[in-house]
Amino acid sequence: MNILPTRTNPLGHSFPQSIYRRLLQEQSERKNHSGNLLQRNPNCIIIGVRKCGTRALLEFLSIHPNIQISKSEMHFFNKEHNYKKGLEWYRKEMPYTYEDEITIEKTPAYFITKKVPERIYKMNQTIKLLIIFRDPTIRVISDYTQVCHNRMAENKTCFQFKDLVMNPMISKVDTDYRAVDTSIYCKHLLRWLRLFPIEQMHFVDGDILLHNPLHELRKVETFLKLEHKFTADNFYFNSTRGFYCMRNTTTERCLSSGKGRRHAKVDPHILDNLRTFFQPYNKRLFKMINHVCVYRCVFFLHGTLYLWLRKRLRKELFNCRLELALRLTGTHNSSTGNNLEYPQTTSVPTDLYVKEETS
Numbered sequence: 001m002n003i004l005p006t007r008t009n010p011l012g013h014s015f016p017q018s019i020y021r022r023l024l025q026e027q028s029e030r031k032n033h034s035g036n037l038l039q040r041n042p043n044c045i046i047i048g049v050r051k052c053g054t055r056a057l058l059e060f061l062s063i064h065p066n067i068q069i070s071k072s073e074m075h076f077f078n079k080e081h082n083y084k085k086g087l088e089w090y091r092k093e094m095p096y097t098y099e100d101e102i103t104i105e106k107t108p109a110y111f112i113t114k115k116v117p118e119r120i121y122k123m124n125q126t127i128k129l130l131i132i133f134r135d136p137t138i139r140v141i142s143d144y145t146q147v148c149h150n151r152m153a154e155n156k157t158c159f160q161f162k163d164l165v166m167n168p169m170i171s172k173v174d175t176d177y178r179a180v181d182t183s184i185y186c187k188h189l190l191r192w193l194r195l196f197p198i199e200q201m202h203f204v205d206g207d208i209l210l211h212n213p214l215h216e217l218r219k220v221e222t223f224l225k226l227e228h229k230f231t232a233d234n235f236y237f238n239s240t241r242g243f244y245c246m247r248n249t250t251t252e253r254c255l256s257s258g259k260g261r262r263h264a265k266v267d268p269h270i271l272d273n274l275r276t277f278f279q280p281y282n283k284r285l286f287k288m289i290n291h292v293c294v295y296r297c298v299f300f301l302h303g304t305l306y307l308w309l310r311k312r313l314r315k316e317l318f319n320c321r322l323e324l325a326l327r328l329t330g331t332h333n334s335s336t337g338n339n340l341e342y343p344q345t346t347s348v349p350t351d352l353y354v355k356e357e358t359s
């Protein structure tokens with residue numbers, strides 16, 4: 001028996017009572033939307049970074065009445081066998097949305113996979129990208145803990161952290177270890193900056209999201225040009241889990257126990273090595289991101305100052321990207337630090353970008 005009007009039941013399935021009640025609730029919450037209820041490609045993607053709080057970000061965002069999420073990680077743009085299935089397959093994996101709703105999917109592997117930016121660009125050049133970062137050293141440990149946990153579940157050996165992180169031949173941090181490479185955020189971000197304007201990206205601080213979700217989510221609402229709907233009531237601290245959990249009008253929910261595993265104990269000397277190793281990369285990342293923040297703040301200013309600053313910053317950003325492109329294509333004149341045809345801006349820090357990618 002089809003008990004719901006087709007508007008909320010596009011598949012024409014019949015439902016058990018509990019699901020029926022939940023759908024009615026959803027229907028009443030979503031009745032004010034415009035247009036048709038359709039499956040659409042996402043207009044916003046959480047592209048990473050793995051182990052930085054991507055699941056918490058996605059699930060928290062789903063509380064917003066104008067956001068619908070794809071629950072599972074799609075791995076569409078990074079896995080060949082999925083990408084071959086085509087965009088139509090991808091679209092049909094998405095939730096049903098109204099025209100004024102935002103569809104979000106998250107796959108943290110997108111951030112570090114080389115082919116992905118171009119593939120996403122081909123689908124939608126104006127897509128909004130959410131990127132969440134966390135202390136890179138802690139991220140490596142979290143990554144290691146997760147991989148180790150999975151290996152042990154498959155009766156496989158779990159290597160010692162220090163053996164993976166340090167290269168014994170040179171007594172240095174081993175950049176071939178994937179968990180280390182993933183934490184070199186600025187290097188991966190560059191790949192995205194080659195195609196997407198930085199204004200289409202928003203950076204979430206995973207360490208703040210952990211302790212004050214409302215603060216970070218309000219900034220995401222602003223970035224997505226959504227009405228501010230998140231309130232302090234949507235989040236409560238669960239002392240048993242040690243994390244913030246979420247609530248809406250009908251339910252309270254924490255993330256699964258796969259989040260917040262006890263981290264492997266790490267020798268303080270190795271921790272020091274990792275912290276020192278990541279420091280210059282962090283500096284570059286902060287410079288890249290702060291630059292964006294200044295640029296965005298300008299949009300909140302008005303009048304002549306606004307126009308003047310906007311013009312200046314546009315020029316700066318243009319020069320930044322130009323310099324970056326020249327460095328990456330090898331046409332940048334490194335002896336003078338200047339490109340011959342275009343004047344180099346003086347206000348852009350010279351170490352803003354990594355000179356070349358290491359892998």
Ligand SMILES: Nc1ncnc2c1ncn2[C@@H]1O[C@H](COP(=O)(O)OS(=O)(=O)O)[C@@H](OP(=O)(O)O)[C@H]1O
Nearest residue numbers: 050051052053054055056142243244255259260261
């Ligand atoms: N509210 C809330 N609840 C649970 N977990 C939270 C929350 N906010 C942030 N985090 C942190 O998210 C970390 C896992 O990150 P991801 O979801 O990106 O992991 S994954 O890449 O999808 O496997 C996970 O890292 P670990 O603690 O190292 O497991 C959490 O610290």
